[in-house]
Amino acid sequence: MEHSLVFQEKFEQLLSFLDVKGNELCDFLKEPTNLIEHYENRLHQLPAEKAFSLSEKLNLDYESFVKGKYDPLAASEHLKGNHLYLPSRYNQYRSSKMMTMSNILDTSTFFFDQNVTSEISRKLQLSNELIESPNHQVSGLLLLDLFKELKRRGISDNYFYLIGHRAALKYKSSVNKEYQIKGLSPKYTYEKIILNLVNFLEKNLQYTIVKSTNKKTILKASTREETKDKLKVIHFGIPAHCQNIMGWYGAFLNYSHDTFAKVTKLSCVHSGAKDCLYEIDYSHAPQSLFSHPNHCETLQ
Numbered sequence: 001m002e003h004s005l006v007f008q009e010k011f012e013q014l015l016s017f018l019d020v021k022g023n024e025l026c027d028f029l030k031e032p033t034n035l036i037e038h039y040e041n042r043l044h045q046l047p048a049e050k051a052f053s054l055s056e057k058l059n060l061d062y063e064s065f066v067k068g069k070y071d072p073l074a075a076s077e078h079l080k081g082n083h084l085y086l087p088s089r090y091n092q093y094r095s096s097k098m099m100t101m102s103n104i105l106d107t108s109t110f111f112f113d114q115n116v117t118s119e120i121s122r123k124l125q126l127s128n129e130l131i132e133s134p135n136h137q138v139s140g141l142l143l144l145d146l147f148k149e150l151k152r153r154g155i156s157d158n159y160f161y162l163i164g165h166r167a168a169l170k171y172k173s174s175v176n177k178e179y180q181i182k183g184l185s186p187k188y189t190y191e192k193i194i195l196n197l198v199n200f201l202e203k204n205l206q207y208t209i210v211k212s213t214n215k216k217t218i219l220k221a222s223t224r225e226e227t228k229d230k231l232k233v234i235h236f237g238i239p240a241h242c243q244n245i246m247g248w249y250g251a252f253l254n255y256s257h258d259t260f261a262k263v264t265k266l267s268c269v270h271s272g273a274k275d276c277l278y279e280i281d282y283s284h285a286p287q288s289l290f291s292h293p294n295h296c297e298t299l300q
Contacts, residue, residue, distance in 0.1 A: 061123035074125045083129035090124075090139040093230035095203035099134035101126070101146055103167035104244075111155055120149045140204045140227065140236060147240040160240040164247025165260075172255050181255040186282035189256040190217045190249075203227070204236045215283040218266070221245065221276040235269040242268060242276060249280050257285045 055065035058075045070087075077085035105117050121131060124145055130136060147160065176182045179196060181189055194207050204227045211218040223236040246263040253261040262281040267273035 055122070059122055059125060059127055061119060064123055071125055078125070078127055083127035084133060084136065086130070086138060087125045089145075090142045092139050092141075093227070094137035094139055095227060095230075096138055096140045096143055097134060098130060098136040098138055100167070101138070101142055102131050102134055103170065104143075104146055104150070104163055105131060107163045107166050108150060108155070111150075111159065112153065116153065120146070120153075123149060139231070141231060144236075144238055144241065147238055147244075151240055157240050157243045160243035161247040161250070164244035165251045166247075168248045168251035169254065176255060184256045185214070186253055186257065186261070186285045187212055187214050187217070189253060190219075190261075190280060190282075193252050193255070194219065210277070215281070217280040217282075219249070219278045219280060221278065222274075223269075237269075239268070239270050242270070245276075246278065249278060253280075253282050253285060257282075259285055261285075 051066055052062050055062045057079070058065070059078045060070050060075060064070045071089070074085055074087040105121065108117050108120070121128070124142065126142075150160075151157075175193075175197065179192060181192060184192060191209065191212055194209060198207050204224060205221050206224050208220045208222070209217060210220050223233065227236050228234065242265065246265065250260050250263045253259060264279045264281065266277035266279055268276050
């Protein structure tokens with residue numbers, strides 16, 4: 001069935017829910033957003049069972065739907081089949097990749113069943129097609145809203161460490177292939193990952209090595225100035241995000257060794273500090289592995 005016919009079929013189902021008849025049909029087929037705005041009161045007055053069914057058709061969380069807390073343009077675009085359309089909140093300063101959100105939602109199935117993760121997706125108005133587009137750029141606000149939704153459902157900050165840990169391990173093979181991490185000493189493992197990978201991928205935070213020895217690395221995370229300006233924030237993130245970062249850095253040692261680093265938070269912006277400081281302790285890992293040739297040149 002062609003795209004236009006699929007849309008018309010879905011849209012006519014929606015119209016039947018709202019008892020739209022006659023010449024109104026032509027106008028609303030031209031601009032679906034008009035329907036949602038024009039019939040907003042009628043949408044909210046639907047019986048619970050009917051409203052729940054309709055919320056799923058519009059890719060909306062039921063609670064958000066009945067309270068009118070959703071992006072009507074995103075709802076109409078998804079109805080038309082434009083599943084990669086982002087709500088306006090997540091369309092500004094696209095500084096994150098969808099793969100981060102996909103990893104978090106995937107890991108959350110360890111704590112919730114698939115129905116709950118689907119509810120979270122609809123609450124944020126994310127389509128399955130968007131979630132499965134790892135390189136799609138989205139606003140960092142989506143990451144923070146996702147963390148908040150998981151916390152609202154009972155996940156403590158400590159569990160976000162595990163989420164970051166598992167996400168980092170998913171990329172072990174591809175990162176080793178691209179950056180040749182396997183065989184580096186712990187010290188150079190972290191220097192290479194931070195300098196060549198993390199700061200290339202991370203657009204919201206800047207990571208700086210404060211100190212690096214054969215036993216530990218002290219890492220500073222600070223919000224980029226562009227992020228502050230674009231998202232109107234002083235510090236990017238929430239405490240759960242910090243735990244997620246610690247999980248990532250704990251797992252990075254496994255890229256070159258069969259063990260993990262111990263990551264400790266030394267200071268945090270959410271407790272009043274200027275920057276977040278992390279201690280990455282790998283003193284228990286073998287130190288005899290070689291460093292990358294000419295690696296010191298990349299540090300200067």
